Amino acid sequence: MQAIGPAPAERREYQRRRKRLIKAIGKRGVAIIPAATEQWRNHDNPWPFRQSSDFHYLTGLAEPDALLVLCPKRAEGEVVCFVSPRDPERERWEGPQLGTERAPAVLGVDQAFAIDEIEERLPDLLRGYNKLYLPFDDHELVARALGWFDDLRRGARAGILPPQTLKDLAGPLHELRLIKSAHEIDRLRRAAVVSAEAHIAAARGVHDGIWEYEIAAIMQKVFASAHGEPSFAPIVAGGSNACVLHYRANAAELKDGDLVLVDAGAEVDYYAGDITRTWPVDGRFSVPQRELYQLVLDAQIAAIEAIAPDVSFNAPHEEAVAVITRGLVELGLIEGPVEEAIDEGRYRPFFMHRTGHWLGSDVHDVGRYRIDGDWRPLEPGMVMTVEPGIYVDPDADVPEAYRGIGIRIEDDVLVTEEGHEVLTRQVPKTIDEIEALMSGRFDPVNEPLE
Structure with missing residues (x-):
């Protein structure tokens, strides 16, 4: 002690x-x-x-x-x-x-x-x-x-x-x-940078035959090198393990052709980072993986763009639900029309969680989400995650090519006077960036993607 x-x-x-x-x-x-x-x-x-x-x-x-x-x-x-x-x-x-x-x-x-x-x-x-x-x-x-x-x-x-x-x-x-001071925002930025460095190191380490716990170990070495520690038990979920939202066994071998979902963050000086990325083990997305991944990414971008002062906390979630529902209808995984599918919650077997939570000293930080029963408006100094996902159970009644695919993309976002700032923007998340990173053609810190 x-x-x-x-x-x-x-x-x-x-x-x-x-x-x-x-x-x-x-x-x-x-x-x-x-x-x-x-x-x-x-x-x-x-x-x-x-x-x-x-x-x-x-x-x-x-x-x-x-x-x-x-x-x-x-x-x-x-x-x-x-x-x-x-x-x-x-x-x-x-x-x-x-x-x-x-x-x-x-x-x-x-x-x-x-x-x-x-x-x-x-x-x-x-x-x-x-x-x-x-x-x-x-x-x-x-x-x-x-x-x-x-x-x-x-x-x-x-x-x-x-x-x-x-x-x-x-x-x-x-x-x-709930409202972070400049001192706290500096520390959250540091936690975001360390978390980002760990995710980049892990992505570079992914290959056929490596075990989930070995990916977690790569990340924890980065955390420790910054005098940090995991802000929560890392989730490294290969293949259909990614359909288990709080999968923590980290005990399976990664295989070419599968995706691996990694949800982890560093805590540095009592402030937390929380990032999720999903990567193809062999470095290339298959067509069904690409379709679902792009859908989640589009939903996340729409949700982030909704963040600004005086906007309802629920607005980013509503944006993500709308994009994901529309995409699931277009792919034939649920029946439309889109508005009816949203009202009836037909998307929920594939997207069953909220789009974000407060972030600070605790990874699920404190502060009310509602005031007098209504979603509270966002204010400068609030920090939240944005993390839509799609999870297709291995036994889901959908075309076989989509079964067992789990995808989540998560970033940490600060509400600013002008709108928002993505604290974890350093970690690649477009399909082209990810495939270039995993093939060694892209250094997200020092080199632009060609």
Whole structure:
């Protein structure tokens, strides 16, 4: 375990985020944000530690066993952090810790206490506030908070009351996280670049007889070389495995004549990339593969072009559905007319998922998709994926040449003031570019396609 706090130049970024959250909860609200705890893989062997995205967003601290408390208008300071006290013996085995003495300066907080003082100090920190914000999905923390309320009720006759309302922290905090700052966009661009480099390396490594897990290994080497890690378990799905949306076995051998779908991204500095590409194992698309691939690509381009401020989040999906449905009708895989096929959902056996999701510190990032039941309008600073697909089951009642083909194309897109920016545009996705890349005729970084 390596104690990591924000670099001095970044400290103000985290302070600004905390101030925005304090403003969002109001002067009568108090918020508790817990760090993640270590998870054990087996016996005394922990999984690599990954901080809670919410806690890291507000502190930049990558240590377990910590707690942040935001107390608006508190005389002794609005921002209090509980951390593990330094333990020389533990540091010898696991590396340096932040400790209570250094925490105020490193994190830019007002006060720091030892984590084992929570039960003693929390009731006093909650005193005088009307609302308590905390993550409702942390059931243990909610139960502990109710215990702190009991402590405060014992002083009710002296005018000491606990907060009267429990509120889910996800509401205000996740709305803040949804709109990315310039600092966050820089990190998302970096994650996109590393993710793109990994996909290009993997495409160059595809050949008959290589195993799916070997392609995943090529990508993970690129991630690690950038001091990153997978933002989720990579999906490498050859042939009909691509028709399993969350295929993660990565245990099959790739064969000439098949396609391979690769869905993977890098997490770098707590920000995620998420790219999907589909390539022919032998470097050339067959006619049926080409037809379906071009249809998915046309749908993705139409969906991306729909992204702009004040456009509904659902607009890109509607564009993708329209293009895919029209193409499936033209290919004879479903019956028309097109509008009727859309209304009745005839495309769904082949395209059964949404076209995108929010992207940020989490690969499926936080933030509501609807407000008061309506799809929310897009705003500058939002980042989303665009990933239509077509999946034809091996036993589908369609011409045999199409059976077992699975195709998805995914990019990461930033909503800008003017429209949008494709962060992952470096990775080739047209048929000509892919075939040139896999034959060695195209370097997407240094050479134009002839």
